[in-house]
Structures are given as C-alpha cells and as structure tokens.
Amino acid sequence: GESVGLHLPTLSVQEGDNSIINCAYSNSASDYFIWYKQESGKGPQFIIDIRSNMDKRQGQRVTVLLNKTVKHLSLQIAATQPGDSAVYFCAENTGGSARQLTFGSGTQLTVLP
Amino acid sequence: DSGVTQTPKHLITATGQRVTLRCSPRSGDLSVYWYQQSLDQGLQFLIQYYNGEERAKGNILERFSAQQFPDLHSELNLSSLELGDSALYFCASSPRGAASDTQYFGPGTRLTVL
Numbered sequence: 001g002e003s004v005g006l007h008l009p010t011l012s013v014q015e016g017d018n019s020i021i022n023c024a025y026s027n028s029a030s031d032y033f034i035w036y037k038q039e040s041g042k043g044p045q046f047i048i049d050i051r052s053n054m055d056k057r058q059g060q061r062v063t064v065l066l067n068k069t070v071k072h073l074s075l076q077i078a079a080t081q082p083g084d085s086a087v088y089f090c091a092e093n094t095g096g097s098a099r100q101l102t103f104g105s106g107t108q109l110t111v112l113p
Numbered sequence: 114d115s116g117v118t119q120t121p122k123h124l125i126t127a128t129g130q131r132v133t134l135r136c137s138p139r140s141g142d143l144s145v146y147w148y149q150q151s152l153d154q155g156l157q158f159l160i161q162y163y164n165g166e167e168r169a170k171g172n173i174l175e176r177f178s179a180q181q182f183p184d185l186h187s188e189l190n191l192s193s194l195e196l197g198d199s200a201l202y203f204c205a206s207s208p209r210g211a212a213s214d215t216q217y218f219g220p221g222t223r224l225t226v227l
Contacts, residue, residue, distance in 0.1 A: 016136045043115065043203050043218035051213065093213070095221070100146065100158035100171050101216060113164065 012110045019077040023090035030092040035075045039086045085111045117219035125225045131192040136204030144210030145187040148183040163210035194226045
C-alpha cells in the first residue's frame with residue numbers, strides 16, 4: 001500500500017550546522033503535509049505545514065520544501081541547537097474524505113556539541 | 114503545550130481487562146482523532162470524531178471503541194486487552210476536522226498491559 005517513508009532513520013549534526021531531514025511519499029493525491037517533532041515521552045509537536053499548491057514554506061529557523069514531481073518533502077533546520085534533538089515525522093493527508101494523517105517512520109535527529 | 118489534554122498519563126493493567134482513555138481537545142476544536150504509537154508500527158490512525166459523530170476510521174480493532182461527548186471531550190475504550198496493545202495512545206484535535214486542518218497532539222497515555 002501507499003505510505004509515507006523517510007530516507008534515513010538517524011541523523012547526527014554539529015550544533016550550529018544546518019539539518020536536512022528528508023521524506024518520500026508515494027500517494028500523488030496527497031495535498032497537505034505536516035512536519036512534527038517528537039521529544040522523548042511527549043506527543044508530536046507541530047512544526048510546519050505545506051499545501052500542495054506551494055513548493056516552499058518558511059517558519060522560524062525551519063523551511064519545508066515540497067517537490068511534487070518526485071514526491072519528496074524535506075525539512076531544513078537552520079543553526080541546529082541541542083533542543084532540536086528529537087524524532088521528526090512527516091505526515092501526509094490525502095484530502096477528500098480521508099482526513100487522517102499517514103505518518104512516516106520518523107528520523108532521529110541528534111545534535112552533537 | 115498544545116492545549117490538548119489526556120488522562121491518565123500512565124496506565125498499567127492486565128491482559129483481558131478494559132480501560133478508558135480520556136481526551137479534551139483544544140478550546141474551540143470540534144474534531145478529535147485517536148492514534149496509537151508502538152515501536153513496531155509507528156504512529157497509526159485509529160478513529161476520528163467531529164462534533165460528536167464518527168467521521169473516519171483507520172486501523173482500529175473491534176475490541177476498541179470511542180465516542181465524543183456533547184462537551185467535545187472524547188474517550189477511547191480498549192477491552193479484552195492483549196500484551197500487544199501496550200503502546201502510547203495519542204489524541205489530537207483540529208478546528209473543523211477538514212483534510213487541511215492542522216492536528217495538534219496531546220501528551221499521550223502510555224498503556225502497559227502485563
């Protein structure tokens with residue numbers, strides 16, 4: 001079946017560097033995508049979202065890029081900080097009557113001092 | 114803090130038992146979603162309610178049921194519990210329950226079945 005997946009299960013970056021977390025999706029009908037951050041023992045925390053009529057959206061220190069041609073989503077974190085260490089999930093919503101989110105398997109981001 | 118609250122935070126019970134998890138959505142949100150997060154399955158959508166009515170169903174077992182009350186809080190009932198039901202259960206809420214609504218998650222309930 002179709003699903004959202006992440007290219008890398010773990011990512012380690014030096015504090016201050018930029019991080020890029022990637023996500024591949026296979027459902028071409030998906031029209032809404034969200035990145036969540038989950039710290040240990042906590043619920044997923046909304047970071048940023050993007051709709052399919054956009055290819056880039058920026059937030060505070062974060063940027064989401066959407067490439068519909070290759071069905072790829074990425075999250076860029078600028079000047080990564082220790083507090084950014086967490087598991088990052090991408091999620092897609094195919095719209096229509098299907099309102100539930102389909103989550104990827106997650107990427108563990110570790111920020112090294 | 115997302116504004117979504119869940120109780121209890123932890124729950125330990127035995128196989129065969131029944132438990133109820135509770136969720137209060139963000140103020141003003143009409144839609145509630147339940148998700149299960151286990152180590153081998155990741156985050157899986159279970160069920161969605163909108164303004165008291167069931168809206169969508171995902172991978173929810175027949176032993177599980179949910180409801181949303183007039184005050185919009187929701188309960189997830191898990192019965193005939195099995196060891197494999199041990200997981201984190203999250204509730205999320207959104208304003209309208211539309212596909213393009215952002216879902217905000219609660220802190221979760223950790224269920225351990227012994």
